[in-house]
Amino acid sequence: xxxxxxxxxxxITDILWAGGVTNPVTYIEQIxxxxxxxxxxxxxxxRELKLRLxxxxxxxxxxxxxxxxxxxxxxxxxxxxxxxxxRDFIRDDVFPYMASxxxxxxxIAEYFRDAVLEIVDPNVLKQVVDEIDSxxxxxxxxxxxxDIFEYLLTHLGQSALNGQFRTPRQIxxxxxxxxxxxxxxxxxxxxxxxGGFLIDAxxxxxxxxxxxxxxxxxxxxxxxxxxxxTIEEAKQAVxxxxxxxxxxxxxxxxxxxxxxxxFGIDVSRQMMRIAMMNLVLHGIRNALVKxxxxxxxxxxxxxDDLARRYKVILSNPPFSGQLPKESIRxxxxxxxxxxxxxxxxxxxxxxxxxxxxxxVVPEGLLFGSTSAHVELRRKLVEDYHxxxxxxxxxxxxxxxxxxxxxxxxxxxxxxxxxxGNKKDKVWFYEVRIDGYDPDKVSGGGRPxxxxxxxxxxxxxxxxxxxxxxxxxxxxxxxxxxxxxxSPEPNSWWTSVDRVRESEYSLAAGRYKPSIGAAAxxxxxxxxxxxxxxxxxxILEGLETLLSEIGKAS
Numbered sequence: 001x002x003x004x005x006x007x008x009x010x011x012i013t014d015i016l017w018a019g020g021v022t023n024p025v026t027y028i029e030q031i032x033x034x035x036x037x038x039x040x041x042x043x044x045x046x047r048e049l050k051l052r053l054x055x056x057x058x059x060x061x062x063x064x065x066x067x068x069x070x071x072x073x074x075x076x077x078x079x080x081x082x083x084x085x086x087r088d089f090i091r092d093d094v095f096p097y098m099a100s101x102x103x104x105x106x107x108i109a110e111y112f113r114d115a116v117l118e119i120v121d122p123n124v125l126k127q128v129v130d131e132i133d134s135x136x137x138x139x140x141x142x143x144x145x146x147d148i149f150e151y152l153l154t155h156l157g158q159s160a161l162n163g164q165f166r167t168p169r170q171i172x173x174x175x176x177x178x179x180x181x182x183x184x185x186x187x188x189x190x191x192x193x194x195g196g197f198l199i200d201a202x203x204x205x206x207x208x209x210x211x212x213x214x215x216x217x218x219x220x221x222x223x224x225x226x227x228x229x230t231i232e233e234a235k236q237a238v239x240x241x242x243x244x245x246x247x248x249x250x251x252x253x254x255x256x257x258x259x260x261x262x263f264g265i266d267v268s269r270q271m272m273r274i275a276m277m278n279l280v281l282h283g284i285r286n287a288l289v290k291x292x293x294x295x296x297x298x299x300x301x302x303x304d305d306l307a308r309r310y311k312v313i314l315s316n317p318p319f320s321g322q323l324p325k326e327s328i329r330x331x332x333x334x335x336x337x338x339x340x341x342x343x344x345x346x347x348x349x350x351x352x353x354x355x356x357x358x359x360v361v362p363e364g365l366l367f368g369s370t371s372a373h374v375e376l377r378r379k380l381v382e383d384y385h386x387x388x389x390x391x392x393x394x395x396x397x398x399x400x401x402x403x404x405x406x407x408x409x410x411x412x413x414x415x416x417x418x419x420g421n422k423k424d425k426v427w428f429y430e431v432r433i434d435g436y437d438p439d440k441v442s443g444g445g446r447p448x449x450x451x452x453x454x455x456x457x458x459x460x461x462x463x464x465x466x467x468x469x470x471x472x473x474x475x476x477x478x479x480x481x482x483x484x485x486s487p488e489p490n491s492w493w494t495s496v497d498r499v500r501e502s503e504y505s506l507a508a509g510r511y512k513p514s515i516g517a518a519a520x521x522x523x524x525x526x527x528x529x530x531x532x533x534x535x536x537x538i539l540e541g542l543e544t545l546l547s548e549i550g551k552a553s
Contacts, residue, residue, distance in 0.1 A: 005135065005144075009151055012131050019124030024155040029270050030119055031152060032277035034132050036111065037094065039280065040065060041075035042138045065105065073097045079133050083122045086129070091117040107286065111276055114269065142283035143246060146199070149281045153194055153274075166193065167316040167360065168396060170218045170435050171407070172200045173244040174455050175358040178388075178409055178462055181205055181312045183258060188310035190294040190317065190346050192264030195275030197314035198289075199282055203246055205258065210247025218242045218435060219448055240453045242435050255283075262287035263310065265294050265301075295342045296327045306331070309352035316360035317343035319403060333379050336372035340365050344376060344408075348384065354414040356387075363391070363404045367507040377504035381426075381496060385411040387470050388427045390458065391508045395438040398446055406508070426499060427465055427473035428508045429458050429491045454490060461491055478511035489513050 016027040044065050066074045073094050081089060098112035119125045137145060153166065181187055181201045189197045207213040215231045217223050224234060235241050252258060262284055266272045272291040279287045293299030306329075322337040332345035340362055347357050365373065366389065380386055390407040397403070432438075435453035436446035461474040475491030476482070478498060482489065494511045502510060 005148060006151065008131050008135060009148065012128055013152070013155065015124055015127045015131070016119065019119065019121045021119060021124075025270050025274070026118055028152050028155065029273055030117070031128070031132075032149075032273060033095075033112075033115060033117070034129060035137075035149075036108075036277060036280065037075045037098075038132055038135075039137055040108070042136075044074060045076075046138070065101075065108075070097060075133075079129055082126050087117070087120070087122040087125050090125070107276070110290065111273055115273075141248070142281075143248065146203075146278075146282040149278050150199075153196075153278070166196055168434070168436075169196075169200075169244075170242055170453070170455060171316075171360070171392065171396065172196050172314075173204075173218060173242070174390075174459065175314055175360075175407060175409075176200045176204050177244075177459055179312050179314065179356050179358050180466075183209065183252060183254075184261065185311040186261045186263065186308075186352070187312045187314070188263040188350060189313070189315045190265050190350065191315055191343065192266050192275050192289065193271050193316075195264055195278040195289070197316070198262055198264050198275070198287070199278055200244075201312065201314060202258070202262065202279075202282060202284060203244070206249030206252070207245035207247040209249045209251040211251065213245040213247035215243045215245055217450070218244065219450070223448075238450045240435075240456055241450050242453050242455050256286070259284050259286040260288075262289075263308070264289040265292045265305075267291070267293045267299075294346050295323055295329060295332075295339065297329050298327060299329075308350070309355070310350055311352050311355040313347050313351055313355065313357035313359070315343070315347060315357075319362045334372055334376045336370075336376070338372070341372055341376055344380075348380065348410075348412075351384075351412045353412055356409070356411040358407055358409045360392075360405055361408055363406050363507070366406060366408075367505050367510070369503075374504055377506060380408075380410060381499055381504055383413075385413060385424055385470070386426050386496075386506075387411060388429065388462070388465075389506050389508055391428070391430045393431060393434055393438045395436075395446065396434055398441055408506075424496045425471070425473050425493045426496065426506070427475070427491065427493045428511060429461065429475075430489075430508060430512075431455060431458060432490070457490070476513050478513070480513040482513055482515045484516045486515050488515065 012031060013027060016022075016030065021027045021030060047064055071077055078086070078089055078094065095112055095115045095117065099109050099115065102109045117125075119128065135148075140148075176197070179201075181204060183205055187198060187201045189195075192198060217231070217234065224231060227234060229237070231243065235243070249258075262279065264272075264275055264287065266275060266289075269291045272289060276287070276289045279285075279289065290300075290305075292301050292305070294301065317340070319340050322339065323342065325337055328337065328342065329346075331349060332342060333348055334341045334345040336342060336345075344359065344361065344365065347359055351357055366377075368374075386408070388407075388409040390409070392405045392407065394404045396405065431454045433449065433452045434455055435448065435450055437449050438446070440447055465473050473491075473493035475489060475493055478492055478494035480492070489512070492511060492513050498511070499506065
């Protein structure tokens with residue numbers, strides 16, 4: 001994304017802020033409405049050209065989104081309006097028309113259903129429309145369009161309004177790489193928020209199917225520009241630099257297959273819209289993203305939603321809150337009312353045979369002693385293949401939350417009904433620092449520390465573990481006493497039998513190896529003599545005290 005587009009986006013957000021639209025979630029939603037209308041207008045122009053080339057002017061042709069009687073709703077027809085005429089037309093005519101396309105374009109209709117124009121100042125609205133109109137999206141590649149929306153979403157990273165904040169990229173890309181999604185895998189996030197995990201999984205697949213993918217630092221391409229380095233030079237200078245790959249995916253044989261494999265649900269309609277626009281700008285127009293509550297019997301899920309099973313699940317669901325028992329889905333493998341246990345149950349139930357999942361959980365889920373905690377972990381260990389527990393730094397979600405978290409990675413046995421292998425070993429890895437300062441917060445976020453990041457080493461060890469068929473985990477066995485002076489270990493493993501004996505506790509610290517104390521270098525004879533002399537001194541002091549007491553009485 002070039003500096004010109006970045007300046008336009010900054011102007012748009014500045015205009016909205018000055019115009020009273022100050023909640024980042026709200027102004028990103030409002031911008032997404034207008035960007036979508038501009039995109040649809042550009043797509044319509046492309047449709048018209050194709051129809052003309054086929055000798056059809058499009059009169060009454062259902063292939064057109066805006067047939068003759070509806071042309072007035074196109075961006076290009078109303079963008080010249082101003083004042084209250086512009087505001088009222090978008091609010092009272094354009095939005096309702098888009099929401100009415102239930103049969104012709106159900107996803108567009110769902111996007112605009114209940115849409116509310118919250119830019120009430122007509123002059124502010126006109127300025128925003130003019131800025132968006134100056135961006136020719138048709139001439140931009142999918143990667144640039146995606147970067148535009150990702151740039152807007154950084155504003156969410158500077159707030160936690162209504163509990164909305166994004167999972168940091170370094171954690172998302174780590175989890176995606178661990179699961180290694182491929183074309184044809186159905187990918188699901190039951191609490192998708194802005195769609196970050198879905199986008200990262202798509203980018204990972206596109207890079208796989210690109211002739212010349214590029215490598216990007218987790219800090220973005222601008223970080224490289226500021227350093228004046230190529231990615232190769234940066235990696236040589238900073239061996240712990242964490243990167244991910246991007247590419248156009250030109251070798252994907254069936255784009256529709258990729259689109260049809262993306263699924264996301266969020267309880268917030270605002271988040272659903274933002275996630276959908278994020279996907280559209282990344283070239284994924286037909287993903288099944290919808291508003292719903294995955295925990296509730298009354299959450300708006302269809303029978304198909306409830307019955308569907310997924311090959312890849314990536315999520316960072318909400319940690320707090322409780323549902324009334326009467327509202328909770330009856331098919332979940334837990335009787336708890338706590339949302340973190342319920343979401344974990346949702347994902348265990350939704351995972352297809354042979355599927356794999358990576359989920360951010362509060363560490364309390366790993367060692368909680370209630371019957372619901374223990375039973376959920378028992379099912380996870382006994383009925384699934386629990387592969388890894390990755391402990392994250394306590395500051396990973398600063399400044400918005402300080403709760404200690406971990407990533408649980410597990411798979412479902414390929415044969416339905418088959419239990420997990422009793423010879424399984426569970427791998428633990430402790431990420432102490434994730435490429436950002438664990439203690440400081442500056443400018444709404446944590447300062448970058450590219451030279452201090454445990455994640456690249458974690459991914460290297462994970463690749464070894466995966467290559468062994470998850471039979472030979474890296475590191476040392478649980479509770480091993482290491483030689484004095486050994487470095488503090490990052491990784492260790494334990495047997496499922498040991499976990500079972502520990503009431504299914506998955507707390508990493510319970511199994512962490514310790515470092516033996518160094519033997520004293522002093523001559524033991526001297527130490528014994530010093531101890532005897534010390535005891536003598538104490539006895540002499542007590543005799544003196546006893547004598548003084550006798551004289552006083």
